[in-house]
Amino acid sequence: MEDRLRSRIDPELLRWYDASPGFDFDNLEDFVEKMNTLELEALREDPAVRTWEETIPGPQGAPSIKLRCYAPQEGTGPAPGLLFFHGGGFLFGSVYRQESLCQRYVKAVGCVVISVEYRLAPKWKAPAPVEDAYAALLWVHENAASIGVDPTRLAAAGLSAGGTITAALAMMARDRNGPKLCLQMPLYGELDWHLETPSSQEITSQKVWCYENNRTSWDLYLCEDKAVDYYDAPALCRNLRDLPPAFSFVGELDPVRDENMAFWARLLQAGIPVECHVFPGAFHCFELGVPEARISQKAYELSYAALRRAFYG
Secondary structure, three states: OHHHHHOOOOHHHHHHHHHOOOOOHHHHHHHHHHHHHHHHHOOOOOOOEEEEEEEEOOOOOOOOEEEEEEEEOOOOOOEEEEEEEOOOOOOOOOOOOOHHHHHHHHHHHOOEEEEEOOOOOOOOOOOHHHHHHHHHHHHHHHOHHHHOEEEEEEEEEEEOHHHHHHHHHHHHHHHOOOOOOOEEEEEOOOOOOOOOOHHHHHOOOOOOOOHHHHHHHHHHHOOOOOOOOOOOOHHHOOOOOOOOOEEEEEEOOOOOHHHHHHHHHHHHHOOOOEEEEEEOOOOOOHHHHOOOOHHHHHHHHHHHHHHHHHHHO
16 A cells, blocks of 8 residues: 555655654653654744744633744734644644644744744643633734734644644534634644545555554544544534635645545635635645655645735635
8 A cells, every 4th residue: 555655656755754753642652752752853944034932821710821922023013913833633733743834834924923822632622722722812813013913913723733723623612602703824724534435545655644544543633432523523514604714725636635635625605715725746734844855845835825915815
């Protein structure tokens, strides 16, 4: 199966694929510690981006939340704000995980990025990360002036599990009459816990995000004694009306491909403006693994353009 998958991968992505050690969820604590160390070692300052951290109250009865903020080093007046949610299968990652991507958003779009340190499974179950996301959205809206953000121009974006949180946050903000988002950007989110689509079962190579990783992710994230709802798995939401416009993309060789395509179609049917893309020969998180590849550059440019349109018209 791995060889058959390899023959379908974009040639510019093959070196990353061949070198990939996969995800060691059998030794989760050690794996998380290793990922945290690698994230900190990869941090690089960008002279065009100012970075600082905030600690804000969490949801009632929950721990405080760390925010890592990125803003243009030079700027005049309030800028649009982008709440960002890192990937990691609900199990690992931090506000340092996609630091270079947050810096690129600042430089390409001219926005302030607020990366949210949401709670992780298995210690914290669904919907804890979404409640953290909503608490962060409320705080940013109420404290916009102090961080140089225009509260009328707020968007949310996330990758993989962060994409799940992004989609669920848009629903929660609608349901609770919270701050309005001008764009939701859930990229290759884990949207459906059933894992019954062809793509969810098609990708089995453990060099990339695959069926087994997906199954472990959901099993450790969902509560055994609570019915799964759409804040946990956004594909379950029946009413998609009155949500913000959406931008998204996914790779052809991503196990979450089909559930994302189905979600895009249902958003469109509900009257929500959607821009969506499927990249041939691309696996989960392809643009992070090989950012210099042509399809990765295309994915980045499309996402920057979508944010610019949402923020500036």
